[in-house]
Every structure is written in C-alpha cells, then in structure tokens.
Amino acid sequence: MKTTVKLFFVLSALAAQLLLPAQSEVNRAQLALFGQLPEVMESASNPLTEAKTDLGRMLYFDPRLSKNHDVSCNSCHGLDTYGQDNLPFSPGHKGQLGGRSSPPSYNAAGHISQFWDGRAADVEEQAKGPVLNPVEMAMPSEEAVVAVLKSIPGYVDAFGAAFPGDADPVTYNNMAMAIGAFERKLVTPGRFDAYLAGDDSALTAEEQAGLETFLNTGCQTCHMGPYVGGSLYQKLGLVKEWPDKSDLGRYEVTGNEFEKLFFKVPSLRNVAETGPYFHNGSIETLEEAVSVMAEYQLGRELDEATVDSIVTFLKALTGDIPEAYVAKPELPESSASTPKPDPT
Amino acid sequence: MKTTVKLFFVLSALAAQLLLPAQSEVNRAQLALFGQLPEVMESASNPLTEAKTDLGRMLYFDPRLSKNHDVSCNSCHGLDTYGQDNLPFSPGHKGQLGGRSSPPSYNAAGHISQFWDGRAADVEEQAKGPVLNPVEMAMPSEEAVVAVLKSIPGYVDAFGAAFPGDADPVTYNNMAMAIGAFERKLVTPGRFDAYLAGDDSALTAEEQAGLETFLNTGCQTCHMGPYVGGSLYQKLGLVKEWPDKSDLGRYEVTGNEFEKLFFKVPSLRNVAETGPYFHNGSIETLEEAVSVMAEYQLGRELDEATVDSIVTFLKALTGDIPEAYVAKPELPESSASTPKPDPT
Numbered sequence: 001m002k003t004t005v006k007l008f009f010v011l012s013a014l015a016a017q018l019l020l021p022a023q024s025e026v027n028r029a030q031l032a033l034f035g036q037l038p039e040v041m042e043s044a045s046n047p048l049t050e051a052k053t054d055l056g057r058m059l060y061f062d063p064r065l066s067k068n069h070d071v072s073c074n075s076c077h078g079l080d081t082y083g084q085d086n087l088p089f090s091p092g093h094k095g096q097l098g099g100r101s102s103p104p105s106y107n108a109a110g111h112i113s114q115f116w117d118g119r120a121a122d123v124e125e126q127a128k129g130p131v132l133n134p135v136e137m138a139m140p141s142e143e144a145v146v147a148v149l150k151s152i153p154g155y156v157d158a159f160g161a162a163f164p165g166d167a168d169p170v171t172y173n174n175m176a177m178a179i180g181a182f183e184r185k186l187v188t189p190g191r192f193d194a195y196l197a198g199d200d201s202a203l204t205a206e207e208q209a210g211l212e213t214f215l216n217t218g219c220q221t222c223h224m225g226p227y228v229g230g231s232l233y234q235k236l237g238l239v240k241e242w243p244d245k246s247d248l249g250r251y252e253v254t255g256n257e258f259e260k261l262f263f264k265v266p267s268l269r270n271v272a273e274t275g276p277y278f279h280n281g282s283i284e285t286l287e288e289a290v291s292v293m294a295e296y297q298l299g300r301e302l303d304e305a306t307v308d309s310i311v312t313f314l315k316a317l318t319g320d321i322p323e324a325y326v327a328k329p330e331l332p333e334s335s336a337s338t339p340k341p342d343p344t
Numbered sequence: 345m346k347t348t349v350k351l352f353f354v355l356s357a358l359a360a361q362l363l364l365p366a367q368s369e370v371n372r373a374q375l376a377l378f379g380q381l382p383e384v385m386e387s388a389s390n391p392l393t394e395a396k397t398d399l400g401r402m403l404y405f406d407p408r409l410s411k412n413h414d415v416s417c418n419s420c421h422g423l424d425t426y427g428q429d430n431l432p433f434s435p436g437h438k439g440q441l442g443g444r445s446s447p448p449s450y451n452a453a454g455h456i457s458q459f460w461d462g463r464a465a466d467v468e469e470q471a472k473g474p475v476l477n478p479v480e481m482a483m484p485s486e487e488a489v490v491a492v493l494k495s496i497p498g499y500v501d502a503f504g505a506a507f508p509g510d511a512d513p514v515t516y517n518n519m520a521m522a523i524g525a526f527e528r529k530l531v532t533p534g535r536f537d538a539y540l541a542g543d544d545s546a547l548t549a550e551e552q553a554g555l556e557t558f559l560n561t562g563c564q565t566c567h568m569g570p571y572v573g574g575s576l577y578q579k580l581g582l583v584k585e586w587p588d589k590s591d592l593g594r595y596e597v598t599g600n601e602f603e604k605l606f607f608k609v610p611s612l613r614n615v616a617e618t619g620p621y622f623h624n625g626s627i628e629t630l631e632e633a634v635s636v637m638a639e640y641q642l643g644r645e646l647d648e649a650t651v652d653s654i655v656t657f658l659k660a661l662t663g664d665i666p667e668a669y670v671a672k673p674e675l676p677e678s679s680a681s682t683p684k685p686d687p688t
C-alpha cells in the first residue's frame with residue numbers, strides 16, 4: 001500500500017514534468033545584463049594571499065577590535081546568516097543602534113562602493129569605519145586598535161606573514177587590507193549562476209517565469225550586473241515621492257542637492273535571507289518590498305500574482321555560503337599587556 | 345481695424361491666461377532629482393584661470409592640431425551648433441567617418457565620464473584622444489603635436505601664461521588641460537533652470553505637463569541630475585532586446601560581459617538641437633527617439649499624445665549658448681618652422 005502511494009507520487013511528478021516542461025520564456029540574450037558571480041572579487045591594489053585572507057578572517061571574527069570586546073565584524077555581518085543580522089538596525093557598543101541596516105558582507109566587495117551611501121570606495125576603506133564608530137565597535141583611535149593588535153603575539157606573527165615587505169606590518173591600514181582581502185572571497189554562487197551559464201534546469205519553470213516577470217517589470221533597470229544590484233546609485237522615490245526624508249542618503253556624503261534620497265541600489269543576491277529590507281529595515285517581507293519598489297521607483301501598481309512571481313524568482317537568488325572558508329577560526333591569545341574590555 | 349485685431353489677440357491671450365493658469369501639476373519635491381546647471385563644472389585637479397581658458401579656446405578652434413590643418417575640436421563639436429555637428433558620424437582626416445556620433449561638448453565636463461563608452465575619466469583625458477585618432481585629427485604622435493605648438497610663438501607665450509609654474513609648459517598634457525579648462529565653462533543654462541529655481545512661469549503649461557509625463561513615464565530613471573543624463577551607464581535594450589549588436593559600447597572598454605550594449609546615458613540638455621540621436625545617429629526625430637526608448641528601455645508602448653507631450657518638455661531643455669565666451673578667437677600665427685598641412 002505504502003509503495004503504491006509512493007509510486008503514484010513518482011509517476012505524477014514525472015507526468016507533470018512531461019506536461020509542463022521547464023521551457024524558458026526568458027530571452028537569454030537579455031540575461032547578459034546580469035553575469036555570473038566571480039570566484040574572487042579581486043583588487044589590483046590589494047592582491048590576495050592565503051596569509052592575508054587567514055589574518056583577515058581572524059580579524060573579522062575578533063571582538064577585541066571593539067572597546068568592550070563584545071562586537072566583531074561578524075556580530076552585525078554574520079557569515080552564517082548571509083553576512084548580516086536580520087535586524088532593522090544592529091546593536092553595537094553598549095547596545096547602541098546604528099542608523100542604517102547592516103548590509104550583507106557577502107558579494108559586497110564587487111559593488112561600485114561600500115555602505116548604503118557609497119562613502120567608502122572599497123571594502124578595505126569600509127573596514128576602517130565601524131571599528132572607530134562610537135555606536136559600533138567604539139575603539140577610541142587607530143592607535144588604540146594597533147596597541148591591541150601588537151599586544152597579541154599571534155597577530156604580530158600573522159601581520160608579518162601577511163605583509164612580508166613591511167618594516168612595521170601591524171598598522172590600522174593593514175588591518176583593513178587584511179579584512180578587505182578576506183571579504184574579497186565572500187561570494188555565494190548558486191542556482192542562478194548555473195542558469196546563467198546555460199543550464200535551464202537550474203531554475204524551476206515558476207522561477208524562470210518569475211525572472212521573466214522581473215525583466216518585463218523593469219526591475220533590472222537598477223538591479224543589474226553580477227550582483228543584481230550594487231552597481232549604481234538611485235533615488236528612493238524616483239517616480240512617486242518618498243515620504244520619509246529623515247535619511248537623505250548619498251546627499252549626506254556629496255552635498256549635491258540632486259542626490260537627496262539617493263542610495264546605492266542593494267544587491268538582490270540572497271535577498272530572501274537578508275530582510276528586513278531597505279536602508280532602514282522598515283519593510284518586513286519581500287512581497288511588500290517588491291510592491292513598494294514598483295510603486296515608487298517604476299510608477300507601477302503590481303497585482304498580487306505579479307508580485308508573487310517576482311518573489312519566486314528572488315528566492316532563487318539565494319546562493320551557497322562557502323562554509324569551509326567562513327568557519328570561525330581559532331583566535332590568537334591575548335597577552336598580559338592586552339587592554340581589558342571597557343564597558344564604559 | 346488693425347489695432348482692433350491686435351487688441352482682440354491681446355485680450356484673448358489675457359483671457360486664456362486667466363482661464364488656463366499655468367499651474368504646475370508637477371510635484372516640485374521630485375524635481376530635486378535634476379538640479380540646476382552649475383556656472384562652472386569645476387575640477388580640483390585642473391583649477392581654472394583666464395589664461396588657461398583663453399589658451400584652451402584657441403586650441404579648441406585650431407585646425408593646426410590636425411595632420412592636414414583642416415579639423416579642429418570645433419569641426420565636430422561646433423560651439424555655435426550646441427557643441428556637435430548634427431551628423432550621424434563626423435568626417436575627420438581625409439573625410440573618414442568616426443564610429444560613433446559626436447557627443448555635444450556643452451555641459452559634458454559634468455558627466456560621470458567622457459565618450460559614449462566612458463573610456464576617458466574627464467574632459468582633460470578626453471581631449472587627448474581625437475588629436476591622435478587616425479580617423480579624426482590624425483596627428484602621428486604627441487611629440488608631433490608639441491612640435492607644432494612650439495613652432496608658434498603665440499602658443500609658447502600662452503602656455504607660459506597658463507602654466508606659470510612649469511619649467512617646460514608646452515606639453516601634450518598641458519594642451520589637454522587647457523582644452524579641458526575651456527570646456528569646463530561650456531554650460532548652457534536655460535528656462536528649465538529658471539523653472540527648477542522656482543519660477544513656474546519659465547515653462548509653459550504644456551511644457552510642465554510634458555515634464556509631468558516625462559516623470560510619470562519613468563524617463564528620469566536614467567536621465568537625471570543637472571544634465572538630465574550623463575550620470576550613469578545603462579544597457580541599450582534593457583527590457584526589450586536591442587537588435588543591433590555591432591557596437592557593444594562599454595563592454596569594449598571594460599571587457600565585462602554584463603556591460604555589453606551599455607552606453608553612457610546621454611544628457612538631454614539641448615536635445616532638440618543635437619540630433620540625429622543615439623550613439624550611431626540612427627534616429628532622426630525626437631519623437632522616434634522617445635518612442636524607441638520607452639519601448640526598449642521601459643517596456644512601454646507610448647501613444648502619440650504621450651510622446652508629443654514628452655517631446656514638448658524636451659524642447660524646453662534647450663539652453664543659451666554663452667556666445668561671448670565661445671566666440672572664435674584670433675589664432676596665433678604660424679612661423680616658418682611650423683609643419684605644413686599633410687593631406688596624406
């Protein structure tokens with residue numbers, strides 16, 4: 001009896017496949033707009049070595065880079081949760097909340113720039129920010145960070161190995177270079193990349209239909225390139241005025257009036273796993289995010305079926321975390337001279 | 345009788361103004377996306393002096409920077425025709441045609457980059473290209489250009505005045521710096537800027553309605569900022585596949601697969617005066633350009649009234665040429681040692 005039931009389901013599934021072949025309606029020529037994730041997001045100014053990425057990994061996980069030894073890069077950009085923390089705003093030193101939602105660290109190194117407002121050119125520059133930000137890791141100065149690192153013999157050795165040409169390798173800048181180097185391999189290729197490479201079976205028929213809906217709706221106007229976003233700045237409320245003017249985004253960096261409410265278009269890689277959405281984490285669900293984007297950015301009111309179709313595609317953008325690469329490493333031991341946690 | 349007729353028309357016009365006040369339907373908050381033209385498109389790395397812009401003006405108009413002394417910057421970027429030549433492709437040395445339509449030099453210095461494919465970062469870098477391009481000005485080498493300049497006593501003096509700190513001021517690089525400096529004041533503010541500044545009467549009711557149509561259609565997704573374009577790269581055939589793959593645009597510069605068919609979004613400033621349109625000058629009329637853009641970039645089929653409304657607005661983007669600034673200067677005289685024209 002049980003076997004008969006099983007057989008019935010297997011045959012039904014086969015029949016369904018025959019009746020509904022996963023034929024793509026998508027014009028493959030249009031897919032060139034995306035492009036597969038690279039294996040490594042390389043930088044000419046920060047060539048990668050294993051010594052450097054190994055050091056960067058330790059630093060990424062090390063809470064001793066924070067004033068109270070309780071916040072690391074990984075606290076807000078958790079590598080087992082797609083490089084972020086699923087919170088609207090992240091708690092930093094003494095539980096203080098940041099002003100914008102922590103963007104995922106996966107695939108970030110390939111973006112046009114870093115932070116929601118693009119105020120850092122690359123991940124190396126980005127890495128210097130949170131360590132000194134009083135509401136994040138709250139270290140008082142670059143010198144204080146270097147003092148911590150120099151007090152830990154394992155780090156002195158690791159910096160020496162990572163920056164063999166440097167007379168004084170333990171510097172704040174080299175800390176950022178190592179963290180940046182580590183982040184340049186944080187890529188999450190997935191089924192979408194197999195599909196882009198030509199394997200139609202890598203996405204279900206529904207997901208391919210969703211991709212077609214995505215393309216016909218015009219989402220790729222901003223969400224393009226290998227990261228399905230991250231390649232340009234765009235105005236929030238492009239067609240319909242955005243009501244919340246409390247964060248003016250890129251204007252706060254450039255001072256250009258016309259860049260008020262401009263933000264870096266976020267990548268949609270792993271978007272199903274990285275809510276809540278938008279720079280302020282104000283949107284809970286992907287359905288709402290899609291609907292609001294269509295209304296304010298494209299001037300389109302989407303019906304529920306259209307939204308659902310796009311969301312079906314977006315869920316297929318979840319990739320694979322490189323688990324071995326991002327496994328938490330053993331951190332080098334403090335010495336007697338290592339500054340103690342400071343909860344003040 | 346004649347006076348009665350005149351009075352009738354004056355009264356009719358007044359009545360029409362009373363009946364149809366030019367009330368803007370445009371949400372002024374959305375206009376921040378544009379931004380007025382600056383008076384000067386400044387560069388920290390090329391501070392402007394009158395000596396430098398005066399030299400740049402002479403160089404811009406001087407055909408002796410071409411092999412046969414018959415092509416100047418102004419030949420293809422005519423300053424009395426809105427900085428271009430109204431041709432699909434421009435004739436250069438021996439009448440050879442370039443591969444892309446000459447983009448207008450007015451307002452160009454404020455763009456994200458130069459050329460249709462962004463292969464030069466700024467106008468200074470741009471200015472170095474055409475002089476040596478064999479189908480444009482066709483000079484054989486930088487040294488040959490410098491030899492021409494050094495053979496003209498008036499230029500030796502002018503370079504000295506423009507670059508007073510330089511031991512050897514007559515260089516190819518300084519030639520480009522001077523031309524770039526001159527171009528940084530090629531701005532054409534017009535009625536649209538008065539409107540942006542708050543003067544509703546600067547645009548007619550029809551033009552304001554056209555602006556609203558422009559915004560509701562989503563043209564500003566790419567045509568944004570003070571130049572109504574020029575601020576980002578976008579794929580030609582974003583929603584509907586572009587049939588002509590003979591020019592792959594930015595891909596030819598970066599080699600990134602996903603940038604195939606990407607071009608710098610052109611500025612719409614003075615667009616009514618700068619046809620034919622697109623990188624290959626393949627589109628004759630503004631109406632056709634608007635219609636094709638809506639279809640291929642936005643996936644929208646616009647009816648004739650909508651196209652006409654947008655075109656009415658686009659025509660209001662024509663600004664004022666700074667006639668005194670761009671008047672052709674007297675060029676310094678050649679000497680006996682100045683190389684002769686070479687028609688080969």
